[in-house]
Amino acid sequence: MTRFEEVKNLIMSLEGDFDKFYDKENQAAGTRVRKGMQDLKTMAQDIRAEVQNKKNAATAPGSAKK
Template sequence: MSRFEEIKNLVMGLEADFEKFYSKGNQAAGTRVRKGMQDLKTLAQEIRKEVQEKKNAG
């Protein structure tokens, strides 16, 4: 379940940058959002592999 917490923390950590980018047009915040979303994608892929391995093992 700690992996799920990692995802939640990552998304919540991006909230302020989403607000800055979409409401105020802050370009640097947009860069941070893009990086955060890439990190989220990577984490999600790792979790998918982990789940598949557990499913195949059991």
């Protein structure tokens, strides 16, 4: 599974809770939405770090700038 698919699956798993919270005003669903959004934030930060590390690793061997 790619990282993009992981993000997409997380967002899609929250769709029902978004509907329950915003359309039906279910407060427990709002709590699940908030937790899911926090998980998304954590996942995004992990992906950002992974991308940065890969980018730095790709440029490290030939980067002898002075």
